[in-house]
Amino acid sequence: xxxxxxxxxxxxxxxxxxxxxxxxxxxxxxxxxxxxxxxxxxxxxxxxxxxxxxxxxxxxxxxxxxxxxxxxxxxxxxx
Amino acid sequence: xxxxxxxxxxxxxxxxxxxxxxxxxxxxxxxxxxxxxxxxxxxxxxxxxxxxxxxxxxxxxxxxxxxxxxxxxxxxxxx
Numbered sequence: 001x002x003x004x005x006x007x008x009x010x011x012x013x014x015x016x017x018x019x020x021x022x023x024x025x026x027x028x029x030x031x032x033x034x035x036x037x038x039x040x041x042x043x044x045x046x047x048x049x050x051x052x053x054x055x056x057x058x059x060x061x062x063x064x065x066x067x068x069x070x071x072x073x074x075x076x077x078x079x
Numbered sequence: 080x081x082x083x084x085x086x087x088x089x090x091x092x093x094x095x096x097x098x099x100x101x102x103x104x105x106x107x108x109x110x111x112x113x114x115x116x117x118x119x120x121x122x123x124x125x126x127x128x129x130x131x132x133x134x135x136x137x138x139x140x141x142x143x144x145x146x147x148x149x150x151x152x153x154x155x156x157x158x
Contacts, residue, residue, distance in 0.1 A: 001114055007121045008121070009121065009123065019122070022122070022142060022143070025142065026138065026142065029142075031134065031137075031138055032127075033126055033127035033129055033130040033134075034124060034125070034126050034127075034130070034138075035080055035124075035125035035126060035127070036124070036125045037122060037123070037124050037125075038122070038123045039120060039121070039122050040120070040121040040122075040123070041118060041119070041120065041121060042086045042087070042088065042118070042119040042120060042121035043098070043101070043116060043117070043118050043119075044088065044116070044117045044119070045113060045114075045115070045116050046113070046114035046115045046116075047112055047113050047114060048111075048112035048113075048114070050112055051112040051113070055110065055112075058110075059105065059110055059113075062108075063101060063104065063105065063108075064101070
């Protein structure tokens with residue numbers, strides 16, 4: 001089994017209300033020096049060694065991200 | 080400005096219905112060899128260089144994660 005991580009983030013030109021809420025709350029709560037916060041999704045998959053990168057790319061594009069409004073990165077990690 | 084990434088995941092003993100929904104859907108849709116899927120949150124912060132690791136740890140623990148049910152990892156990345 002291999003471990004695969006997929007990070008999905010809203011595209012830069014897309015508003016991110018959740019991230020903005022965090023960014024606005026932090027100074028109010030005494031934390032300064034935070035410029036911007038963006039929130040996305042983080043997936044961890046356990047896949048058979050037989051699953052190739054093309055299949056993983058297809059899974060990420062089709063099921064994990066919405067290509068219209070999101071960017072994503074697929075990477076294999078040491079387990 | 081430094082870039083900081085915080086990944087927040089449900090603890091292993093916590094059910095993860097979103098991840099499970101993806102894991103169950105994939106074989107039905109023709110993708111085999113996927114063992115498990117867990118879904119969490121991925122935050123990207125832009126912070127001043129003056130913000131130290133202790134402050135970042137505090138922000139992650141207090142605002143980004145729920146320590147009762149979630150684990151999190153804070154890391155600085157090259158911008």
